[in-house]
Amino acid sequence: MPLHPISYLLPDDFDLQQLKSSFKESHGLREEVPSKLKLTYYDSFDWRVWNAGGELHEEQGSLNRLCWHSIKGRKEPLVQVIDQSPGFVKDLPAGALADQLASVLEMRVLQPKVHVIQQQQTLALLDSEEKTVVRVVLEQNSYASIDGKQSGRLEGRIVLKPLKGYLSYFEKIVEYLKTMKLRNCGQSLYQDALQGAGIKPGDYSSKLNYRLDPYASADVTARQIMLDLLNTLEANVAGTKADLDSEFLHDLRVATRRTRSAMSQIKGVFDPQQLEPFKRGFGWIGQVTGPTRDLDVYLLKYDQYRASLPEALQGDLDPFYSYLLNHHKTEQAKLVKKLNSPHFRKLVKTWREWLEESRADQENAPNASKATAKLADKRISKLYARVLKDGLAIGPDSPAEMLHELRKDCKKLRYMMEFFQSLYPKPAIRELIKAVKVILDNLGEFQDLEVQAHSLEDFGSEMLKEGAPASALMAMGVLVGRLFERQANAREEFANLFAAFSSEGNQKAFRKLFGGA
Amino acid sequence: MHILGVYNIKGGVGKTATAVNLAHLAATEGYRTLIWDLDPQAAATYYFRIKPKVKGSNKRLIKGKLDLDEVVKATDFENLDMLPADFSYRNMDLRLEEAKNPTKQLLKLLRPLSQAYDYVFLDCPPSISLVSENIFRAAEGLLLPLIPTTLSLRTYRQLLDFLEGHRITGLELMPFFSMVDRRKRMHLDVMKSLPDEHGELLKAQIPYASDVEKMGIHRMPVQAFAPKSVAASCYQALWLEMQRRLG
Numbered sequence: 001m002p003l004h005p006i007s008y009l010l011p012d013d014f015d016l017q018q019l020k021s022s023f024k025e026s027h028g029l030r031e032e033v034p035s036k037l038k039l040t041y042y043d044s045f046d047w048r049v050w051n052a053g054g055e056l057h058e059e060q061g062s063l064n065r066l067c068w069h070s071i072k073g074r075k076e077p078l079v080q081v082i083d084q085s086p087g088f089v090k091d092l093p094a095g096a097l098a099d100q101l102a103s104v105l106e107m108r109v110l111q112p113k114v115h116v117i118q119q120q121q122t123l124a125l126l127d128s129e130e131k132t133v134v135r136v137v138l139e140q141n142s143y144a145s146i147d148g149k150q151s152g153r154l155e156g157r158i159v160l161k162p163l164k165g166y167l168s169y170f171e172k173i174v175e176y177l178k179t180m181k182l183r184n185c186g187q188s189l190y191q192d193a194l195q196g197a198g199i200k201p202g203d204y205s206s207k208l209n210y211r212l213d214p215y216a217s218a219d220v221t222a223r224q225i226m227l228d229l230l231n232t233l234e235a236n237v238a239g240t241k242a243d244l245d246s247e248f249l250h251d252l253r254v255a256t257r258r259t260r261s262a263m264s265q266i267k268g269v270f271d272p273q274q275l276e277p278f279k280r281g282f283g284w285i286g287q288v289t290g291p292t293r294d295l296d297v298y299l300l301k302y303d304q305y306r307a308s309l310p311e312a313l314q315g316d317l318d319p320f321y322s323y324l325l326n327h328h329k330t331e332q333a334k335l336v337k338k339l340n341s342p343h344f345r346k347l348v349k350t351w352r353e354w355l356e357e358s359r360a361d362q363e364n365a366p367n368a369s370k371a372t373a374k375l376a377d378k379r380i381s382k383l384y385a386r387v388l389k390d391g392l393a394i395g396p397d398s399p400a401e402m403l404h405e406l407r408k409d410c411k412k413l414r415y416m417m418e419f420f421q422s423l424y425p426k427p428a429i430r431e432l433i434k435a436v437k438v439i440l441d442n443l444g445e446f447q448d449l450e451v452q453a454h455s456l457e458d459f460g461s462e463m464l465k466e467g468a469p470a471s472a473l474m475a476m477g478v479l480v481g482r483l484f485e486r487q488a489n490a491r492e493e494f495a496n497l498f499a500a501f502s503s504e505g506n507q508k509a510f511r512k513l514f515g516g517a
Numbered sequence: 518m519h520i521l522g523v524y525n526i527k528g529g530v531g532k533t534a535t536a537v538n539l540a541h542l543a544a545t546e547g548y549r550t551l552i553w554d555l556d557p558q559a560a561a562t563y564y565f566r567i568k569p570k571v572k573g574s575n576k577r578l579i580k581g582k583l584d585l586d587e588v589v590k591a592t593d594f595e596n597l598d599m600l601p602a603d604f605s606y607r608n609m610d611l612r613l614e615e616a617k618n619p620t621k622q623l624l625k626l627l628r629p630l631s632q633a634y635d636y637v638f639l640d641c642p643p644s645i646s647l648v649s650e651n652i653f654r655a656a657e658g659l660l661l662p663l664i665p666t667t668l669s670l671r672t673y674r675q676l677l678d679f680l681e682g683h684r685i686t687g688l689e690l691m692p693f694f695s696m697v698d699r700r701k702r703m704h705l706d707v708m709k710s711l712p713d714e715h716g717e718l719l720k721a722q723i724p725y726a727s728d729v730e731k732m733g734i735h736r737m738p739v740q741a742f743a744p745k746s747v748a749a750s751c752y753q754a755l756w757l758e759m760q761r762r763l764g
Contacts (some may be wrong), residue, residue, distance in 0.1 A: 081547035132567035165590030
């Protein structure tokens with residue numbers, strides 16, 4: 001049963017002397033030298049630590065330490081001494097904290113969110129052997145934003161820290177403090193500091209989570225969805241340009257893809273002529289961001305690639321890694337130019353203005369004033385019927401193109417279900433989105449492995465021109481073989497997965513939720 | 518979780534000081550560390566100002582009725598917990614005799630703690646007994662403080678024979694010189710000749726130093742009251758070399 005510190009607010013007029021004297025009467029008391037600590041709280045751009053119920057801070061003292069506190073689940077904190085500020089998990093010393101973070105952060109980099117400057121004094125309460133049995137820490141805290149523009153005082157705190165095996169002492173002190181009428185801290189120091197700096201934890205998420213009004217006219221809803229996607233896209237531009245981690249570009253591209261899907265699938269709500277230049281513009285964003293993302297994917301998969309080879313060949317693959325890094329640098333520089341170009345900036349700006357201002361007339365946009373829920377039902381059941389028809393037409397000997405086409409349909413279906421999910425009962429819609437995802441994962445695997453295998457062949461011939469050793473190409477050859485094997489497995493799995501997806505029960509569930517054929 | 522025994526057949530060789538200082542260094546570096554005082558003399562427990570008393574002691578411990586986690590005590594140092602000694606440990610051998618699988622009891626007890634600690638240091642009683650055999654079978658490595666005298670070498674060889682005789686393999690042996698007094702001729706001679714015969718010998722040495730003795734007065738690890746002392750830097754070197762050896 002792990003014990004947890006209890007924090008109380010420390011009013012400015014609190015009589016500390018009286019507290020110390022009463023501790024002296026009841027226990028031995030050692031007043032430790034007051035110390036000043038700087039805490040920097042970290043999380044990924046999309047708040048993965050926070051969403052996992054954790055708080056992560058770097059403590060700069062005589063040793064720099066990284067500490068993970070679980071808010072939920074009340075687990076013991078994890079602590080790791082570090083010699084540089086945290087960034088990617090792979091650069092942290094191995095240990096329990098790195099393991100914990102690896103599962104939470106994956107490929108994301110840690111960024112500082114807020115600083116806390118803490119003046120603290122520890123009162124160690126001692127037993128007859130002069131052994132510490134409870135720690136009482138008096139804290140004066142202030143916060144500072146990362147850019148240094150905002151700072152201010154936070155309420156003082158008095159923190160009771162239990163020691164394992166000395167629970168009864170701790171309980172007595174808790175009882176004693178109750179008589180002092182101290183108020184428990186309603187939130188953690190981190191939350192206090194974020195609040196001070198005006199930051200809302202979880203303020204960015206790449207997930208779609210709209211609250212839609214089923215009776216709102218469809219064009220209003222479409223604008224709401226597209227504006228939100230645009231916010232996501234813009235939120236990721238700076239991180240993409242700085243190449244902080246691969247997920248900024250990924251989220252930017254997903255927002256682009258979803259926007260294009262929304263443009264084409266939420267039909268008849270805008271004037272097609274006015275929409276056309278934006279469709280082209282977003283197509284262009286998809287194009288110019290592609291090469292860097294492809295290389296990101298290979299770099300992310302590299303360790304997995306390496307591990308899939310026989311041990312004797314693993315080292316031979318390393319020139320491929322250098323090749324990827326070099327080309328990534330080149331492509332990233334090109335990408336930054338494109339994102340800094342007037343063309344991109346103007347596109348994003350005019351798209352926002354157009355979404356906020358323009359109104360289509362009935363003639364060019366027959367569905368604009370239709371109720372959102374009606375339009376969603378109609379489009380989703382239509383897309384579902386198409387997926388069903390195309391999927392059932394695929395047999396063991398069908399060409400790969402048919403699976404690629406099906407994947408595109410499934411993607412459209414999934415995006416539409418996600419856009420409009422708030423209109424449907426939560427458990428039911430989630431279940432069906434999950435069912436589509438299972439098929440999409442399989443089709444994605446099937447297509448990605450093929451693309452990867454062919455790309456590796458192309459990379460190989462380029463590497464040869466750049467003077468890479470033959471051994472690297474041999475290793476890549478083995479890797480290509482592995483990828484094709486896995487692709488064949490994915491193809492084999494498809495039939496079973498689609499049979500489950502198109503089962504009578506599933507079809508009923510779709511019809512029940514979206515009506516339709 | 519790394520389980521390390523600090524052991525010598527003889528007493529008074531700086532064994533407890535080694536366990537206490539290494540455990541403290543591990544904890545200072547952020548490793549979650551546990552020191553288990555298995556010696557009924559309870560010196561390690563005394564250094565940490567903890568009362569040498571375990572609720573239910575070894576009777577329940579060996580019968581599997583006691584969760585080690587229930588009897589762990591936090592020391593005054595962050596990340597460093599202790600399983601205190603208990604006078605009844607002097608009878609542990611008898612208890613072990615009664616158990617099934619008497620040479621693997623300790624390992625069984627430690628297993629549930631593997632998620633909670635990165636390092637466990639076992640401060641062993643000075644003898645060759647069922648308790649020590651349990652330690653040999655539970656530990657990944659043994660730190661063996663040797664006073665550089667001919668008699669110490671003899672006991673070290675006795676240990677090697679014992680391990681071989683009981684087919685205890687895969688145990689990383691880390692003998693090192695302890696309580697070294699460079700004014701003594703014999704110490705110098707032994708230190709010169711031993712490395713040739715025993716490649717496993719660590720290079721770090723702990724001198725005979727008053728700071729180590731003062732641990733009993735301050736009741737804390739050397740690093741905590743004399744961080745700049747020679748003794749503290751010698752333990753630091755020993756800690757680093759031990760980590761390298763464990764890989």
